[in-house]
Amino acid sequence: MSLFDRIFGRAAGDVPARIDGGGAPLSFGASGRPLAQSVSPDGGFVISTSQELEAALRGEAGLSGEVVTPETAMRVGAVFGCVRLIAGKVATLPIDVKRRVDDRTRIDASDHAVAQLLRRKPNGWQRPAQFKRMMQAHVLLRGNAFALKVISRGEVRALIPIHPERVTVRQRDDLTLEYDVVRKNGSPITVSQDEMFHLYGLTLNGYSGVTPLTYARETIGQARARDRQVAATFRHGARPSGAVSMPDDKKLSDPAYDRLQRSLDDFRAGGEKDGGVLLLEEGLKWETISMSPTDMQWIEGQKLSRSEICMFFGVPPSMIGDNSGSDSNWGTGLEQKSNGFSAYTMDDHLVMWEEEIGAMIADPKIYARFNRAAMVRTDIKTRYAAHAVALQWGWASPNEVRALEDQNPREDGDIYYPPPNTAGDASGKSEKDDNDPVA
Structure with missing residues (x-):
């Protein structure tokens, strides 16, 4: 009920x-x-x-009179664009699982159960990108994302997502967390903290997240109310067409009134009759009414709403298709905007995922990390320039670069080239030309 x-x-x-x-x-x-x-x-x-x-x-209805829920908010273009952009980036970035051998050495741990879960099959019906995209969207729209851990032989074998509206987080007196979950059949169960995969970003109580919708409710509500007004205006011809007047000493008969009403409705309803000739009778006069420039400022209001919504989500407006501004805070070029978006927005969400994934790995030497270099994989010039610098200064081998490009290793490709002007023998002694006067 x-x-x-x-x-x-x-x-x-x-x-x-x-x-x-x-x-x-x-x-x-x-x-x-x-x-x-x-x-x-x-x-x-x-x-x-x-x-x-x-x-x-x-309390999900704002002063604008619009009820703002995750479903209604997604009907606002700016909200949909921000959620699509952030959730899509989390979904497409690969996750590397590695093992710390010592303070300086890391080796691949892709055979670990968590790595297989995140890379191949998080549960019986979702692919990794689908799972990550949905969970991130829940965080953005509802503040929290939940998935039940299926544990076998001490390892997490599957993550079963649960809709946030069916979960209530509670902190016990011993400061541990419990999750009251309502199953699809309506029966309640209680899940311990170790059995729940819980993602949340900004929090005010330390164990449950808040969503931008909570604080952007008025802005989103105003955007929805403005869209309704614009839609209603365009439905009636995008303008108040005019007014019909008649002399004071006359009165319009009922049949004439009905015919006039039908004619006016057809005249302003659009289609073939829009803009046609209006036939008046019984001394009626047509007076055209024009809309003032102030009344046509909806487009400016829409731009302001988009900018404010993007501010709540931390997304440059131009990245959701709004090119009305310059995004000068992060630079004017695409590279500067992408770097700012990666550093100030995406890194916050990626660290949230990495910490929660690490919490479900029993071995403290194994950790998961998103491959942030993949954010620029669509920019081949920037990617190849970074590879060239890595090879030139000796902190990457050709085979490591080829692995990043998903290519097979080459023979003798595990060499690390010495940096320029520091070439030396195995002992580290520099080799100098005998003809060099400084030598």
Whole structure:
């Protein structure tokens, strides 16, 4: 039973409800739709479904009158673009699992169970990219992402994702965490901290995350309200066409009024009759009304909303297709914007994943790390220039570079070239030309 039904105690009949503290009530029928949709001058707003009522009672309705939930927020282009960009980048970056041999040596540990889980099959129906994209989207839209660990022989063999709305996090007196989970059949279970894979970013209590939607609710609500207004305006011809007047000593008959109303509706409804000739009768006069430039500032308001939403998610507006600004804080070039996005936005999310993955590996010498170099793999010039520097200064071998490019090793490719002007023998002594006067 929904919160709507639990509050009002019935699912049929007319139920008066209004979320504004006053004014005329809204009547809800058995379908959950309001029988009369209206907005009063005192600032009330329409609740059209029981789900929207539940969201409003949880405080998810802003001053704009729009109920902002993860589902409704994704209908705003800027929100969808930010979530798609961040979640897609997490999904496509490869994760390397390595083992620390000593303070200086690392070896590949791709045969570890966690590496196989993250690279091949996190569960029985999802691929790694699908799993990571969905979990990251949950973090961005709901603040938390949960997956139940399937443990066998001391190793995590699968991660079963659970919708955040079915999980409640609770901290016990001994400071450990417990998770109350509602199964799909409605039965509750309690899961310990060691059995739950829990991702969250910004937190105010230390164990449960908050989402940008919590603090961007007014901005997103204003964007949705503005979109509704623009859609309604364009539906009626994108302009107030004009007004019809008649002499004071005359009165329009009912048949003439009905014909005029139908003609006006056709005239402004778009299609073949839009912009055509309007035939008036009984002394009526048509007066054109033009819209002032101030009334047409919707596009500027939309730009402002996009910029503010991008600020909440930490995404440059140009990276979601908004090229109205210069993004001067991170530079004007694509490379500077990509570097700023990687350093100030993506690294925060990647470290969140790396720490939670490391927490489910029993061996402290094994760790997981995203290959951040893959962020520039689409820029072949920058990638090859970085390889050349690594080879020139001797901190990468040709075979290591070839491995990064997914190529087979070559014979004698494990050599490390000495840096320029420091060539020497095995003892480290520099070799100098006998004709060199300094020698």
